[in-house]
Amino acid sequence: MITTSQPDSGGHFGPYGGRFVPEVLMNPLEELEQAYYAARRDPAFQAELADLLKDYAGRPTPLYYAKRLSQTLGGAKIYIKREDLLHTGAHKINNALGQILLARRMGKKRIIAETGAGQHGVATATVCALFGMECVIYMGEEDMRRQRLNVFRMRLLGATVTGVTSGSRTLKDAISEAMRDWVTNVGDTHYLLGSALGSHPYPLMVRDFHSCMGAEAREQILAKEGRLPDQVIACVGGGSNAIGIFHAFVPDTAVKLVGVEAGGRSLAPGEHAARFAGGSPGVLQGCFSYVLQNGDGQISLTHSVSAGLDYAMIGPEHAFLADQGRAEYVPCSDADALEAAQTLARTEGLIPALESAHGVAEALRRAPAAKGEIFIVNLSGRGDKDIDIYRENLKELDEPESN
Amino acid sequence: MNPSRISQLFARCRAENQPALIAYITAGDPSLERTVSLVEAMELGGADLIELGVPFSDPIADGPVIMRATERALAHGASLAGVLEVARKIRERSQIPILLFSYLNPLLRYGFERLAQDAAAAGVDGILMTDASVEEAGKFVPVVRAAGLDTVFLAAPTSPMERLKQVAAYSSGFVYLVSRTGVTGVRDQLAGSAAELVERMRTVTDLPLAVGFGIAKAADAAAVAKIADGVVVGSAFVRIIEDSAGSLEMESRLEAFTRELKAGARAGRA
Numbered sequence: 001m002i003t004t005s006q007p008d009s010g011g012h013f014g015p016y017g018g019r020f021v022p023e024v025l026m027n028p029l030e031e032l033e034q035a036y037y038a039a040r041r042d043p044a045f046q047a048e049l050a051d052l053l054k055d056y057a058g059r060p061t062p063l064y065y066a067k068r069l070s071q072t073l074g075g076a077k078i079y080i081k082r083e084d085l086l087h088t089g090a091h092k093i094n095n096a097l098g099q100i101l102l103a104r105r106m107g108k109k110r111i112i113a114e115t116g117a118g119q120h121g122v123a124t125a126t127v128c129a130l131f132g133m134e135c136v137i138y139m140g141e142e143d144m145r146r147q148r149l150n151v152f153r154m155r156l157l158g159a160t161v162t163g164v165t166s167g168s169r170t171l172k173d174a175i176s177e178a179m180r181d182w183v184t185n186v187g188d189t190h191y192l193l194g195s196a197l198g199s200h201p202y203p204l205m206v207r208d209f210h211s212c213m214g215a216e217a218r219e220q221i222l223a224k225e226g227r228l229p230d231q232v233i234a235c236v237g238g239g240s241n242a243i244g245i246f247h248a249f250v251p252d253t254a255v256k257l258v259g260v261e262a263g264g265r266s267l268a269p270g271e272h273a274a275r276f277a278g279g280s281p282g283v284l285q286g287c288f289s290y291v292l293q294n295g296d297g298q299i300s301l302t303h304s305v306s307a308g309l310d311y312a313m314i315g316p317e318h319a320f321l322a323d324q325g326r327a328e329y330v331p332c333s334d335a336d337a338l339e340a341a342q343t344l345a346r347t348e349g350l351i352p353a354l355e356s357a358h359g360v361a362e363a364l365r366r367a368p369a370a371k372g373e374i375f376i377v378n379l380s381g382r383g384d385k386d387i388d389i390y391r392e393n394l395k396e397l398d399e400p401e402s403n
Numbered sequence: 404m405n406p407s408r409i410s411q412l413f414a415r416c417r418a419e420n421q422p423a424l425i426a427y428i429t430a431g432d433p434s435l436e437r438t439v440s441l442v443e444a445m446e447l448g449g450a451d452l453i454e455l456g457v458p459f460s461d462p463i464a465d466g467p468v469i470m471r472a473t474e475r476a477l478a479h480g481a482s483l484a485g486v487l488e489v490a491r492k493i494r495e496r497s498q499i500p501i502l503l504f505s506y507l508n509p510l511l512r513y514g515f516e517r518l519a520q521d522a523a524a525a526g527v528d529g530i531l532m533t534d535a536s537v538e539e540a541g542k543f544v545p546v547v548r549a550a551g552l553d554t555v556f557l558a559a560p561t562s563p564m565e566r567l568k569q570v571a572a573y574s575s576g577f578v579y580l581v582s583r584t585g586v587t588g589v590r591d592q593l594a595g596s597a598a599e600l601v602e603r604m605r606t607v608t609d610l611p612l613a614v615g616f617g618i619a620k621a622a623d624a625a626a627v628a629k630i631a632d633g634v635v636v637g638s639a640f641v642r643i644i645e646d647s648a649g650s651l652e653m654e655s656r657l658e659a660f661t662r663e664l665k666a667g668a669r670a671g672r673a
Contacts, residue, residue, distance in 0.1 A: 010538055020507060020534050022464040024559040024584050027566060166470060172461065179463045184585035186561065283508045283534065284461060296482040297512030298460040 005250050005317065011200020014323060016316035019199040020283045021179075028186045033201040035106050040208065045101060052097045056130070057087045059094075059212060063220035063376070069347045076370035078363055079229070080350070081217050081245060081378045088123045090353060090381030091210060091241045092194060096123035098209035100131050103190035110134040110185065113192040114178040116143055116171030116237065117308035117355060118150025119381055120194030125159035135159040138177040142169035143307045150385050168301045171237075171311045175285050195238025196315035199286035203316050210244025217376055218248045230373035231256040231366065234380065235358040236329065237273070237308045239315035241380035246327060256328070259318060260362045262304030263331030269294075273302040274331035275314040276322060282313075289316040305334035305389065306354035308381075332358040338393050340364050341383065353381030354389060408500040408528045409553050409576035412451055413611035413632055422628035422668040425613055426450035426661060427504060427637030429472035430489050431458055431481025432644060437653075439492045441644065444654035446499050448661025453493070454531070454637070457486050457505035464506075464533050466588030468638040471645060483509045483518075487525045494526025501527050502555060502576075507535045515543045519550035529553030529576050537566075537573045544573055555579050558604055560596040571608035577633060580604060582616045588638045590617035593626050601630045621667025628671030636664055 011017045011033075019029055039045040053059040061082045070078045083091040103111060111133050115121030121137040128135035137154055141163045144151050154161050167173040175198075182191040196206045214232075221229050232249055234242035236259035249255045264272030272278075275290040282291040284299055291313040292300040304310040314329075321327035332340075337354060340361035345351045352360055356379050363377045383390065391398050406414065416423045426445045430438045442453050458476040462469065483505070490501050503522060510518055510532065522530065529552050532540050537556055544554050553576030558567055560583060571578060582597035583590075597614050604612055614627045615635025627634040643660055647653040 018539050019536055020539055021536070022534055022559070022581075023536065023557040023566075023570070024561050024581060026536050026538075026559075027561045027563055166474075167460070176461055176463050180466070180586045183464065186584055282511060283506075285463060286534070288539075291508075293508070293512065295512070296484075297509035298477060299508070 005247065007200065007204055011204065013317045013320035016289045016319040017200055017203055018288050019286065020288060021199050021286045022183060024183050025186065029199050029201070036102060036201050036205050039102055039105060045105070049098055049101055053094065053212065057093045057097060058085060060216045061085050063217055063224065065224070066348050069344065070367070072347055073364060073367040075367040076373040076375045078367060078375045078377060079221060081213060081376060083213060083241065084350070084352065084356070084379045084382035088119070088126050089384060090119040090123070091213060091244065092120045092123035093126065094212060094244070095194065095206050095209040095240065096120070096127045096192065099190070099192045100127040100133070103133070103192065104131060106190065108188060108190040110189045111192050112136045112138065112178050112181050112189055113194055114138045114171065114174035115194065116174065116310060117306065117353070118143070118147040118154070118385060119308065119353070121159070121161070122150050122153050122157070124192050124194070125154040125157035128159060129157045136181065137161050138164055138174040138181070140164045140169040140171060140174050143171065143174070146307050146389060147385055148388065170307065172299070179285065195240045196243045196317060197238040197285070197287055197313065203287070206240050207243045207247060207317060210240050211247040213241070213244040213378065214246060214248035217245060221374065221376060225374055228252050228255050229376045230370070231258055232376045233258045233260065233359050233363050234378040235260045235309060235355045236314060236318060237262070237311050237355060239318045241378050243315060243317055245378045246321070250326065257321065257326065258362060259327055259329040260332050260358045261329055262306060262309035262358060263333040264303040265334060267331065270301045271303050272331065273304045273310050273312065276329040277331050281319070284313045287313065287316055289319040290314050305337060305393070306358065308353070308355040309358060330362060332361045336361040341390070342394070350379065351383035352379055353383050354386045356380045407551070407553050407576060408498065409452065409502070412500050413577060416451070416632060420672055422631070422672055423451040423613070423633040424449055424624070424661070424665050424668050425452045425454060425615070425633050425635040426640055427454040427456055427635065429456040429458060429469060429476055429641055430486040431476030431479055432472040432641070433475060433648065434479050435481055435485045435489050438489050440654055441657055442493050443497070444658040445640070445661045446497060448658040449665030450499070450661050452500045452502060452633070454502045454504040454635070455486060455490060457483055457503060457509055459506040459509055462506065464586055466586040466638060468589070468642050468645065469587050472641045483513050487521055487527070490522070490527045491525040502529045502531055503527050504531050505533065507532050507540070515546045519547045519552060523550040523552055527552065529555055531555040531579060537569045541573055548575065557581055558600065560584060560600050564603065564607070567604055568607050571604070571610060574610055577611040577613050578604060578608065579635065580612055580614045580631070582614050582618070585616065587616060589619040589642070593617060593623050597627065598630050621663050624664045624667035625671035628668040634668045
């Protein structure tokens with residue numbers, strides 16, 4: 001029995017979430033929470049956001065029946081939520097539009113954000129261009145190397161991309177650096193956090209801005225099939241696309257919710273980012289949730305072929321849904337994600353983002369034994385940004401004579 | 404219960420109209436053994452209270468100097484258990500008050516009941532949690548206090564009066580006032596926001612008030628000593644340790660710098 005998917009007044013989903021930040025940021029977070037609650041109730045705010053989502057970002061996105069893929073697997077009917085068709089190429093624009101409207105409403109002049117795969121950075125740079133705001137994106141140097149194309153896109157959009165050289169030079173370090181900027185420039189700066197993570201109200205607010213995915217998918221599947229799906233499957237880094245598509249289905253307890261974490265090279269420490277396979281509750285970057293850590297409470301290094309899933313903590317609402325048994329979380333290896341991406345490309349003509357390929361892989365694994373079931377897989381982003389990584393990993397396709 | 408070492412220190416300072424010099428050091432940089440002798444040097448130079456920093460992999464409130472110290476300490480295997488061992492060694496030969504200065508996660512992982520017991524047994528006098536608000540850390544306060552330890556919380560220029568009251572209510576020993584928004588680290592000038600924060604805090608508590616963040620030289624220490632009971636210096640010490648890496652002069656340089664700061668602080672009261 002699910003008690004609630006609304007956090008308490010301190011931003012806790014069960015024991016998870018909350019606010020674990022230096023005192024300097026406590027009042028700004030309270031102000032952000034108040035501004036968000038006011039905006040959420042304001043029909044003018046909601047109407048402006050709805051217009052932008054429709055005419056600028058391209059919502060609603062289709063729910064596409066992947067007939068050839070489903071028939072090849074010979075089991076479940078697989079539907080794909082086409083977030084890859086959104087402007088900027090991934091679901092991240094939903095939240096970026098919501099938060100930029102909020103930042104403008106709060107009178108902020110400057111926007112900062114972290115990015116891993118670069119999709120949130122591109123979405124943030126895009127909305128800053130649209131609203132004429134200064135934009136600084138923090139990105140680990142390792143991720144800048146892995147996602148060169150997105151670095152260029154952000155710069156083309158007028159953003160400053162600041163490389164982060166501490167730690168493993170990936171998403172976690174970019175978030176720390178963004179928090180250091182925010183703690184310094186909190187007066188005129190809004191931190192446009194890109195996942196359902198961090199301190200309250202971020203996990204709630206980011207989920208709300210992405211909940212259109214699940215609301216649309218629920219309506220679409222009822223229209224097409226006359227019933228709810230059996231399983232909803234999404235990849236989980238911090239967990240914004242997953243919580244966005246899960247949210248509308250949480251009360252439908254017959255619908256299985258499946259989150260797919262980065263299983264990396266193996267489930268040995270440091271080789272993956274599967275928080276429910278080796279993690280435990282702890283505090284990182286403002287939030288209490290499942291995190292990969294050692295016995296001394298030091299946060300572990302992580303690995304994933306997809307920069308967007310390469311993060312040590314999972315969003316607090318996911319930890320809550322897992323504890324409640326409402327959602328299950330499984331790891332998917334780098335190799336299986338790469339394999340699934342090729343299968344989807346060749347059967348449906350869809351090249352997924354490497355993050356989304358993790359969710360696709362789990363659907364491929366489950367489908368053959370699920371005859372009569374309906375799956376919805378969230379294709380949270382398209383694979384253009386990952387072409388260099390695909391090339392590195394699929395060298396046989398990159399020979400001059402290959403065919 | 405007898406007044407804590409921290410309370411006794413501030414009582415003595417008030418009676419003598421002297422400011423307390425509070426020195427931060429990242430434990431384990433360059434090694435846990437060396438931290439013991441570095442603390443001794445700071446005490447010889449006139450430090451009145453030691454903030455023993457527990458290294459954490461993701462120090463969101465720290466600037467580059469303490470970030471690098473943390474990385475060095477972790478690379479050399481520093482852990483919370485090791486830091487408590489450092490405190491025990493300091494306590495063997497000194498009565499200087501020791502405040503454990505930590506991000507929350509290593510403490511949570513260790514367990515608060517066990518930590519409070521072990522820290523008290525090691526001779527630690529109090530705990531400050533960098534990334535734990537009174538809302539989240541309030542529940543740990545009774546456990547820590549029951550072991551006879553003080554709990555010090557941070558107040559910031561961005562904290563409204565209601566929050567300042569809460570911070571004071573959960574603090575014992577003293578309250579740590581953050582002089583400005585931003586991360587730890589040296590600044591050219593002490594922020595004007597410090598004086599205003601001290602003034603606001605005075606209206607809600609009689610606890611001693613210490614001011615930190617960005618204090619790096621004798622003149623800064625003097626300015627803070629004019630308005631507050633304690634002067635906290637962190638990154639400036641850590642930078643000396645970094646700059647004298649591998650050198651035998653680390654202790655003597657640290658002691659000399661502490662002496663300079665102490666003279667500055669005292670001059671602020673003259």
